[in-house]
Amino acid sequence: MAFSVARIGEADDAVAKAWARVRTNLRHSAGQRLFDQWLKPAVLVDGSDAETVRIGLPSAFMTTWVKSHYADRLFFEFRAFLPTLRSVSIETVAEARPQRAITVETPAPSAEPARAPARKTEAASFDPRFTFERFVVDASNRVALNAARALAEPGRPRFSPLYLHSGTGQGKTHLMHAIGHAFLDACPDATALYMPAERFMFEFVQALRARDTHSFKARLRGVDLLMIDDLQFIAGKDSTQEEFFHTVNEFMGAGKRLVIAADRSPMTLDGIEPRLLSRLGSGLVADIKAPELELRRAILSAKLADAPDAVVPGDVLELLASRITGSVRELEGALNRVVAYAQLNGEAISLDFAIGVLGDQLRGSQRRVTIDEIQKAVSTHFDLKPIDLLSARRAVAVARPRQIAMYLAKRLTTRSLPEIGRKFGNRDHSTVIHAVRRIEELRGTDRDIDSAVNALMRQLER
Missing domain, CATH: 1.10.1750.10 (DnaA protein, C-terminal DNA-binding domain)
Structure with missing residues (x-):
């Protein structure tokens, strides 16, 4: 028996080390954003032998996605470190207690079974670029920024939900990620989840089909901070709205933090149930207006500070700030495009170069001045x-x-x-x-x- 226990311990350790290497490889091959959203929440559920490995994910929807996109890749990645491996099982473990839940960031003690900390799995989708310090502010977005900061403060929230609305690419998602970063920094033991409304809908539908709505509800309602982006995408989806309504009620009743973002104010959303709109409007509603010229200039300056090797003349920055007025995302994208083209072609950036690169975009964004x-x-x-x-x-x-x-x-x-x-x-x-x-x-x-x-x-x- 002693020999058998020793062999199991050796296999467990070997599988855990292989899992750490596999995760590192996947992070590089899949890219940070896709890895954070789908693969980082995965935990090693059972590595007691080197022939069968069990990988767990916190929801049925995520399990299905990883199976369809990464099952073969996971098997071959493990085989590179475990030649005797025969299979990799990918399963949902939201309600199960894994025999040994191991992540690269926080290995669980081997002496006691442990569930992977919610912060490590759910906060993985917070973009490190999107913090309060990197949010460029002026009168058009100051109320939204101050409200976001207030909601991220420790202690009982002064208001909830916080409802942010603006046109596409004006900074709603940036503020939501910043709230997540600041809240978890202030409350290290808390849990937070950011989820686009489309993903909320798909996971809920998947849970319905799998007859496992309990796990879905427990996962969402168990966090301390829930943020749902692009709410307009659940318009007309009655069953999804029903579940979302109960989730909102649960958070409001428990005095927990809830942040919602959409492209319009609550009362102008089409296809959303009146009782849900009433709940959303009962908190603090803050809008973000389109950036004025001075803010667009400041955004470009801040963006350029992240690329110290890029030399962009002032007249090019002024061209972008004055001509691309639609959204912050479009503005930053135009600057990225000019810098990338210059670097790829080995050319210096000039006014003529920028106009040549952005010709269609500039013509599409400008009023036809003659x-x-x-x-x-x-x-x-x-x-x-x-x-x-x-x-x-x-x-x-x-x-x-x-x-x-x-x-x-x-x-x-x-x-x-x-x-x-x-x-x-x-x-x-x-x-x-x-x-x-x-x-x-x-x-x-x-x-x-x-x-x-x-x-x-x-x-x-x-």
Whole structure:
């Protein structure tokens, strides 16, 4: 018997070491986001021999997904370390107590069976980039930020639920992840779960089919902080809304933290039951408005600070901030695209390079400003006649407004340099280049010029 126990102990240790290596390999091959969402919650349920390994996941839906996408991969990964392995079993263990639940981050003591800590499994989907410190704030999102900070504070929450709403890509998801980070930092023993509404729906439907709704309910209602994103996706799904309504009631009744995000305010959501809307509106509702120009500039500066090797001229940043106004996500994506293209092609970033890379995106996001409109606005601003901008006059009172008009034509239209030159009295494209560079220089040293350009841009982009 002593010999048998020793052999089991050796196999258990070998399987545990193999599991740690397999997880490391999967993290690299699957990518951090997919690994965090689907594979990191997995625990080693039974590694008592090197022929059969049991892997457990906290829900039937996750089990089904991992089986269909990673069953073969898990087997071959284990076989690389355990040549005698015959099978890998993937199963749901939400209600079971695994014989030895081991994760890379927190190995459970071998002397006592233990369930994997909920924080390690559920908080895995919190993006490390999305913290309060990295959230760029101004008047458009300050209320939402302050509400998010308040909800993350330890102690009994001052309000719950917190309902965040805004258009796509304005920072709702960032704030939800930041709440998760801050709450778990303040309360290390607490548990938190972030879940898109679509995943809530799919897991609930899977639980219904498996006749295992108890595990699903216990998992969600057992955490201290629950966050559901993109609520609009359960519109019209009656059974899902019924379950979600009871989950909301449970959290409110227990005084626990609940955060909901959607693309509209509660009372303007279509296809959602009135009683659920009433519950959601009974907490704190905070909206996030589209970012103004100054916030867009600050967001780009913050984003650029994360890429110290990227050299992006000020005129390119100004182009992005002034022309891409739809969402923060779109703005950051445009900057990423310009930087990536420059690095892949080994080119320096310039205004012309950025316009070439983002041509379709810039044309799709801008109001159709014409050179004629620019000339009219500039001549009115400087009390000139439009014909003066086309003339050969070189007096500063005319030449400087002409250069500003050329600069704005380059910034606010997709016309080529020769086309712009022709619209200003058939001037050469080199004249346009000189004008653009000169105004860019003056904006950094001459407050009056910079104010004039900003005022004209605001006027033309309305």
